[in-house]
Amino acid sequence: MNNQLNVSLSPHIHGRETTEKLMFGVVIALLPALVASIIFFGAGAIITTATAVISCIVFEYLIQKFILCKPISITDGSALVTGLLLALNLPSNIPAYMVIIGSLIAIGVAKMTFGGLGNNPFNPALVGRVFLLISFPSQMTTWPVPAGFATGYADAVTGATPLAVIKEGVKNGESVSELMQAIPSTVELLLGKLGGSIGEVSALALLIGFIYLLYKKIITWHIPVSVIGSLALFTSILWVFNPDIYAGPAFHILSGGVLLGAIFMATDYVTSPMNSKAMILYGCGIGLLTAIIRIWGAYPEGVSFAILIMNAFVPLMNAYIKPKRFGEEIKNG
Amino acid sequence: MMIRYKTSNTFPKGGIHPPEYKLTQNVPIKPLPIPKSVMIPISQHIGAVAAPVVAKGDYVKTGQLIASANGFVSSNIHSSVSGIVSKIDTIIDASGYRQNAIFIDVQGDEWVDSIDRSADVISKIELAPEQIIEKCKESGIVGLGGATFPSHVKLAVPKDKKCNTIIINGVECEPYLTSDHRLMLEKGEEILIGIAILMKALDVEKAMVGIESNKPDAVEHLKELAKRFPGISIHSLTVKYPQGAEKQLIKTLTGREVPSGKLPIDVNAVVHNVATAYAVYEAVQKNKPLIERVVTVTGKSLPAPGNYLVRIGSPVSSLIEAAGGLPDDTGKIVSGGPMMGKALQNTGVPASKGMSGIVLFRASESTRVEKIACIRCAKCVTACPMNLEPHLLATLSMKAMFERAEDEKVTDCIECGSCSYTCPAGRPSLDYIRLGKSTVMKMIRERNIK
Amino acid sequence: MSSTIIVTIISLSLLAAVSAVILYFVAQKFHVNEDPRIDDVQAALPAANCGGCGFAGCRNFAEALVAAETFDGLNCPVGGSEVMKLIAGMLGKAADETEPLTAVLLCNGTPEFRPRTTRYDGVESCRIQHNLYIGETNCSYGCLGNGDCVKACKFGAIKIDNSTKLPVIDDSKCVACGACVKSCPRNLIELRKKEKKDRKIYVACSNCDKGAIAIKACKAACIACSKCLKVCEFGAITIEKNLAHIDAKKCKLCRKCVAECSTKSILEFNFPPRKPKVETESITING
Incomplete structure (x- = not known):
């Protein structure tokens, strides 16, 4: 035999999973939501999504090539996912230059300054979004009303989101039950007839994506279920306490970005905890903070802030919440 | 919460499902032709190296003692062939390093007279418990699952501890390997007698045999036979790697969890492999020392993969020859299973007691995937059967933070490889964890000396 | 308006004063007396x-x-x-005179001398590779070339030579801190006495196998033939475990052993070229 044998430590076989496959799995899971948004928002959704995805990938390439001088890793799909998630968190009629600025912040500031994939403490897409929200508050809070596929990019009719309707109404002393008349019904919320960012339009499409992610074992149930569960629990308590000024749990879950956040943003591998106990705590934190920001905070929507705040606690959770190790506690049957 | 996991018959946390590739499960065991010369390493077990008791030029018979145990945790080595000792020299063996080995040029096949070579199955156990343990020690029996821990040490339970269950490992959770599977099918009765011998030696009433459900024929066969053996129960287990790991198997079968840093005997259990039970049967009933074992020779590129009864010391090349010859594009040869086995450096390595299989990989499937940045997906945490955090242990070892690695229980790692297997970023976490584990073990030993 | 400013100034000043007092007492309480x-x-x-x-x-x-x-x-x-x-x-104490030291690599197993027999496919760490197996060549004592010493050196004095696959130590940067000595799992780095003009003579081999095995694995291995032992006039050379060693303290740098060594495992560095009448040429690598 003339060829030299390879020698390495065990294991000598490797599973079929790769980072690329995981990332593209997320992209596939996002497709229903993307399709739904195109149906509801028309050209604006396509333009915004394409701008965000392309600019994220280009920024990643440029930064790796010219600033970090590291090998180019845009093929791993992480920039694609970041771009897609950023777009899904934006209104469909936002000017393209803002999307590009958001992408630059997401990739350049939130991801690459920390060393690229795997090292960023905060979810890049959310950092981009929040940066835009703070910098361009008016554009970021005038949401186009879903008017169908034929809607043009610039001529979309804008209106308030259900959350904003409730928030403003309660502030003006109206009761929730009256306000509920002004906003879409729960079924409509589920199917996607609410004003809002591109991705949060159809709860059903997001849930299809969730099932796909679970089926492919890309994420576990812990984070989404604990986010939604804690939000539902907290808002139910308030609702039972005083239904006049607090909206019910179904409304809170289906309106706004809770589902998008819980399923796709909070579960981001890099910025979420690494064991199931910590994941549940993290999810509950997000749910609670979302409810608090929505009900008492200045903004009508709080998912992005809640996730970013909990991102900051992840290193602490990883350091102090440990899985119960095998054989740690003696229990003999 | 005290929820006993009974819905599926496996250990509760972690584990992976690698593709099985049990190519040889229907191939009966064939004796491998005796090679022209054998090289018998004098260290085929955990513990002290055995001391050679033969010299160059001596004539030895098959089954004759050629190296004797050097201390309690050590094992006798017997000649697997008859012939002339040509030299005692170093050879690169499966450990990856040069070890002393006894080279024997084969002449005929003359066995030591006291060995019963008939095919009769003797089920009556005549020896007393102490005699059984002594017999295992004399016959050089070691754990044949791969760890090669001398069996008589496991049988000699310390006075302050008591064993009440023998666990017999017929799981064979490693992909590719089928040697235990075939042995259970073909030597089922002998194995059960071997288990009865072990039960007598340890004075226990209960033995549990765990077999994964991907071997239904073996489960049925042993269940049928076990009706005649009181106290022995056969359990079909849900397939999951690493079910065959000692601690995981005890958890699966009895629900007991071996505490961190303790041994199975601390939860009143002793674990033996089915192949060890068979070797015990042969030693006690047939007076035959451990000079041959069943080795699965397999690989997707091999023309005729099979299970062979191999004399210890036969070169791996002779095994591959019997299975159809070495394919040209072979990139890696692994001794043992693909998850925990050791890669061999050449085909001149001799078969040893711990070699349960030879797995060949094509060049294309033998290299590791490229390693990229950890994305903290926590799949290694989910896969770890010991519930450790492999990503953290690997990082700590890489950065030489061994004190912290010790706090994170790096020493609990069973080196099953689930973390490296499952990592989507292709990170070889276990390589680093092994370094951390060995360094921490050394630190602990040094501390204990002080 | 002006009252707001005044209140702000007063309250901030008060806060500062209180903080200063607290800080003063804390500093007093936790003061550590240091020489x-x-x-x-x-x-x-x-x-x-x-x-x-x-x-x-x-x-x-x-x-x-x-x-x-x-x-x-x-x-x-x-x-x-x-x-x-x-x-x-x-x-106000006395310091001993210490000799400056420098690190040398006791292996000269370049690919030319030491053919590769396997391919190591694992992480770049000598220690991990050493724990796994003998290495890519058949020498179980020689350099693995993964650069643990390079990573250990804080002075940038070591780098791996791409042609020899061995670490090269830069004498001008080496401060003999010994970090590389500790990092090498095969103990291949020795701190030797620094001679003038950085001249060095040492046995660049650590193979303790018997000569026949050693030479099979590496053509530049010391086979313990003891020719150098006989030629040395100063008794600087000892042979232990099939391996010659030159004691730097006794060595007078006469270079006789270098010429005598049959496997050229004794290396000399930074010497002027020999006169042509000496037949055997010595190997110089970075000289």
Whole structure:
């Protein structure tokens, strides 16, 4: 035999999973939501999504090539996912230059300054979004009303989101039950007839994506279920306490970005905890903070802030919440 | 919460499902032709190296003692062939390093007279418990699952501890390997007698045999036979790697969890492999020392993969020859299973007691995937059967933070490889964890000396 | 309007004053009495924090120096005698004269001498590879070439030569801190006495196998033929475990052993070229 044998430590076989496959799995899971948004928002959704995805990938390439001088890793799909998630968190009629600025912040500031994939403490897409929200508050809070596929990019009719309707109404002393008349019904919320960012339009499409992610074992149930569960629990308590000024749990879950956040943003591998106990705590934190920001905070929507705040606690959770190790506690049957 | 996991018959946390590739499960065991010369390493077990008791030029018979145990945790080595000792020299063996080995040029096949070579199955156990343990020690029996821990040490339970269950490992959770599977099918009765011998030696009433459900024929066969053996129960287990790991198997079968840093005997259990039970049967009933074992020779590129009864010391090349010859594009040869086995450096390595299989990989499937940045997906945490955090242990070892690695229980790692297997970023976490584990073990030993 | 400003100024000033008082008492309570000389000594040390002295860093070494009765066994390899004398003067003690040392690699197993037999497919760490197996060649003592020493060296004195696959030590940068010695799992790096003009003669092999096995694995291996032992007039050469070793303290750099060595495992560096009448040429690598 003339060829030299390879020698390495065990294991000598490797599973079929790769980072690329995981990332593209997320992209596939996002497709229903993307399709739904195109149906509801028309050209604006396509333009915004394409701008965000392309600019994220280009920024990643440029930064790796010219600033970090590291090998180019845009093929791993992480920039694609970041771009897609950023777009899904934006209104469909936002000017393209803002999307590009958001992408630059997401990739350049939130991801690459920390060393690229795997090292960023905060979810890049959310950092981009929040940066835009703070910098361009008016554009970021005038949401186009879903008017169908034929809607043009610039001529979309804008209106308030259900959350904003409730928030403003309660502030003006109206009761929730009256306000509920002004906003879409729960079924409509589920199917996607609410004003809002591109991705949060159809709860059903997001849930299809969730099932796909679970089926492919890309994420576990812990984070989404604990986010939604804690939000539902907290808002139910308030609702039972005083239904006049607090909206019910179904409304809170289906309106706004809770589902998008819980399923796709909070579960981001890099910025979420690494064991199931910590994941549940993290999810509950997000749910609670979302409810608090929505009900008492200045903004009508709080998912992005809640996730970013909990991102900051992840290193602490990883350091102090440990899985119960095998054989740690003696229990003999 | 005290929820006993009974819905599926496996250990509760972690584990992976690698593709099985049990190519040889229907191939009966064939004796491998005796090679022209054998090289018998004098260290085929955990513990002290055995001391050679033969010299160059001596004539030895098959089954004759050629190296004797050097201390309690050590094992006798017997000649697997008859012939002339040509030299005692170093050879690169499966450990990856040069070890002393006894080279024997084969002449005929003359066995030591006291060995019963008939095919009769003797089920009556005549020896007393102490005699059984002594017999295992004399016959050089070691754990044949791969760890090669001398069996008589496991049988000699310390006075302050008591064993009440023998666990017999017929799981064979490693992909590719089928040697235990075939042995259970073909030597089922002998194995059960071997288990009865072990039960007598340890004075226990209960033995549990765990077999994964991907071997239904073996489960049925042993269940049928076990009706005649009181106290022995056969359990079909849900397939999951690493079910065959000692601690995981005890958890699966009895629900007991071996505490961190303790041994199975601390939860009143002793674990033996089915192949060890068979070797015990042969030693006690047939007076035959451990000079041959069943080795699965397999690989997707091999023309005729099979299970062979191999004399210890036969070169791996002779095994591959019997299975159809070495394919040209072979990139890696692994001794043992693909998850925990050791890669061999050449085909001149001799078969040893711990070699349960030879797995060949094509060049294309033998290299590791490229390693990229950890994305903290926590799949290694989910896969770890010991519930450790492999990503953290690997990082700590890489950065030489061994004190912290010790706090994170790096020493609990069973080196099953689930973390490296499952990592989507292709990170070889276990390589680093092994370094951390060995360094921490050394630190602990040094501390204990002080 | 002006009242707001005044209130702000007063309240902030009060806050500052209260904080200052608290800080003062805290500082008093937690004050640690430290020998001021420690700071001086630390300032004199090279601040490399290499650990070559056996302490965790320069600060710890400075503390040890101040506390020590005598300087026995305390030496800063980076600063050498000069720094030690300076510190001794500061503390009113005597420093021993120490010889400057330099690191050498006791292996010359280049791919040319030591054919590769397997391909290591794992992480780039000598220690991990050493724990796994003999290495890519058949020599179980030789350099693995994954560069653990390169990573250990804080002075950038070691780099891997791409053609020889062996680490090369830059004498001008080496401070003999010993970090590489500790990092090498095969103990291939030795600290030897530094001679003038960085001249060195040493046995560049660590193979303890019998000659026949050693030479099979590597053509440049020491086979313990003891020719060098016979030719050495100063008794500097010893043979132990099938391996020759030249004692740097006794060696007078006569170079006779270099010419005599049949496997060319004794290397010489930084010597002027020999006169042409000497038949055997010596191997010089970075000379």
